[in-house]
Amino acid sequence: MRFLLMALAFIVMSLPFAANAYAAEQNDELLKIEDFNQAPPDQTAAHAASFAIASSGAVFSDVPEGYWAKEEIEFLYQRSIIQGYQQGSQLQFRPLDSLTRAQAAKMLMLAIGEKEPTTIQVKFKDVPSSHWAARWISLAAQKGIFTGYDDGSFHPNDKLKRSQMSKVLALTFSLSNPPANAKNPFTDVSSSYWAYSYITKLYYNGISNGSGNKFMPESYISRDQFSAFLARAMSDQFRLPVSSADEGTVIAKGKVTAQTLNVRSSGSTNASVVGQLSNGTIVNVYSIQGYWAKISYGNLRGYVHKSYLKLQNVSGSVLAGRIITVDAGHGGTDPGTIGNGAKEKDIVLSVAKKLKQKLEAAGAKVIMTRESDTYPTLEERVNIAKQNYAELFISIHVNSASPSAKGTETYYDTSTNPNGYESYLLAKEVQAQIVANANMVDRKVKDEAFYVIRNNTVPSILVELGFISNTEDVKKLTSDQFQNIFAESIYNGIVQYYKK
Numbered sequence: 001m002r003f004l005l006m007a008l009a010f011i012v013m014s015l016p017f018a019a020n021a022y023a024a025e026q027n028d029e030l031l032k033i034e035d036f037n038q039a040p041p042d043q044t045a046a047h048a049a050s051f052a053i054a055s056s057g058a059v060f061s062d063v064p065e066g067y068w069a070k071e072e073i074e075f076l077y078q079r080s081i082i083q084g085y086q087q088g089s090q091l092q093f094r095p096l097d098s099l100t101r102a103q104a105a106k107m108l109m110l111a112i113g114e115k116e117p118t119t120i121q122v123k124f125k126d127v128p129s130s131h132w133a134a135r136w137i138s139l140a141a142q143k144g145i146f147t148g149y150d151d152g153s154f155h156p157n158d159k160l161k162r163s164q165m166s167k168v169l170a171l172t173f174s175l176s177n178p179p180a181n182a183k184n185p186f187t188d189v190s191s192s193y194w195a196y197s198y199i200t201k202l203y204y205n206g207i208s209n210g211s212g213n214k215f216m217p218e219s220y221i222s223r224d225q226f227s228a229f230l231a232r233a234m235s236d237q238f239r240l241p242v243s244s245a246d247e248g249t250v251i252a253k254g255k256v257t258a259q260t261l262n263v264r265s266s267g268s269t270n271a272s273v274v275g276q277l278s279n280g281t282i283v284n285v286y287s288i289q290g291y292w293a294k295i296s297y298g299n300l301r302g303y304v305h306k307s308y309l310k311l312q313n314v315s316g317s318v319l320a321g322r323i324i325t326v327d328a329g330h331g332g333t334d335p336g337t338i339g340n341g342a343k344e345k346d347i348v349l350s351v352a353k354k355l356k357q358k359l360e361a362a363g364a365k366v367i368m369t370r371e372s373d374t375y376p377t378l379e380e381r382v383n384i385a386k387q388n389y390a391e392l393f394i395s396i397h398v399n400s401a402s403p404s405a406k407g408t409e410t411y412y413d414t415s416t417n418p419n420g421y422e423s424y425l426l427a428k429e430v431q432a433q434i435v436a437n438a439n440m441v442d443r444k445v446k447d448e449a450f451y452v453i454r455n456n457t458v459p460s461i462l463v464e465l466g467f468i469s470n471t472e473d474v475k476k477l478t479s480d481q482f483q484n485i486f487a488e489s490i491y492n493g494i495v496q497y498y499k500k
């Protein structure tokens with residue numbers, strides 16, 4: 001309950017800070033915010049007394065009871081990380097003032113228990129050794145928390161931006177990475193933004209939840225905000241609850257089959273590219289709409305064209321939900337090859353139907369280019385596959401040559417099909433199954449630019465089951481038992497392809 005109230009208070013309080021930052025910029029009130037160079041308050045009896053009194057009320061007159069970050073600010077005060085300003089009899093914190101880089105460096109070093117060094121190891125051209133924070137800045141730079149600017153300057157009196165704050169906090173406290181399927185919590189921080197990884201670390205470690213869906217990375221951070229974030233980083237008791245309720249369920253893993261795959265902000269080739277994935281990367285898939293898969297990879301979230309993902313279910317049948325085109329060659333006025341009283345178009349339709357049955361029994365969605373003795377053109381066959389967002393294309397044929405030629409061969413295309421290598425892998429599996437199960441001569445897999453396999457973009461193969469012109473092969477091709485073995489073998493090959 002307490003955390004909820006605090007989170008709400010934070011959202012409410014953080015709204016006006018941007019306007020305040022601009023006001024502070026105009027007034028240039030930076031010089032007066034050098035309280036962090038003061039002696040720790042508990043070293044003097046007066047401060048100790050004021051703290052004892054304050055513990056039942058408020059330490060700072062301008063951070064009263066009920067102030068959104070009161071507990072965090074006083075937590076830092078108790079640990080001598082902040083001191084405030086003595087104003088007459090009152091101690092002020094000036095919570096809405098901006099914070100300088102020098103002040104942040106000192107606070108961070110104190111927060112991790114460091115003492116002020118006696119020497120300056122890292123020199124910046126604009127931080128003379130006489131600067132009140134010179135030793136703290138040197139120490140923070142030594143630890144790699146601040147790097148300064150390319151020209152050797154540090155800009156100690158510049159105000160700290162919220163983006164910079166996220167970096168130095170993430171580095172100082174070695175904040176853990178977000179969960180693997182974490183989403184980008186902020187609409188105004190793209191995954192390509194330089195501080196994106198730091199900002200998401202802050203969010204997923206319960207240190208900052210921004211305001212609404214915004215983080216406002218280019219705004220300056222105020223003293224109360226930085227104090228709240230620092231206290232949260234230091235102590236679990238202040239961490240915010242992290243919501244990942246709208247994360248979604250991972251329905252499948254997807255292995256990238258393209259050399260480079262664009263991740264887009266929405267499911268359209270017109271949408272902006274928010275990231276890129278390299279070949280072999282395995283992503284989480286949350287949903288698939290048409291050709292577009294909603295995915296995440298580390299901090300990256302977006303949409304990719306599913307033709308370049310090998311989809312692998314996380315549970316159940318490997319074929320459940322897969323969309324597979326089964327193309328029985330020829331048909332209608334085109335009988336295909338004829339021999340020994342048999343027609344290719346009849347054999348392949350029979351095997352295709354059996355294959356369809358097996359694939360559907362395993363949960364796949366099967367797209368048939370023909371289900372009877374008709375002749376779709378080659379172009380139509382490819383279009384049928386594409387219109388149905390098919391993920392594999394399996395074309396079934398029968399060979400013919402001299403009577404002595406026999407055996408099975410499976411074709412794939414690398415000339416045009418962008419999934420040529422995947423096609424090759426699928427061809428190998430199917431070929432091996434048919435050769436073994438139907439005891440066929442192995443004529444191997446071959447790279448050949450047949451129309452239907454080169455004009456598809458998904459893994460596509462063309463299987464020549466056997467030779468109608470060979471007496472041994474034709475017996476199998478026309479046998480119901482062997483047609484079943486051919487279908488079963490293609491099915492097994494597809495399953496093996498998805499399993500690897």
Ligand SMILES: [Zn+2]
Pocket residue numbers: 329330336337344397398
């Ligand atoms: Zn054919």
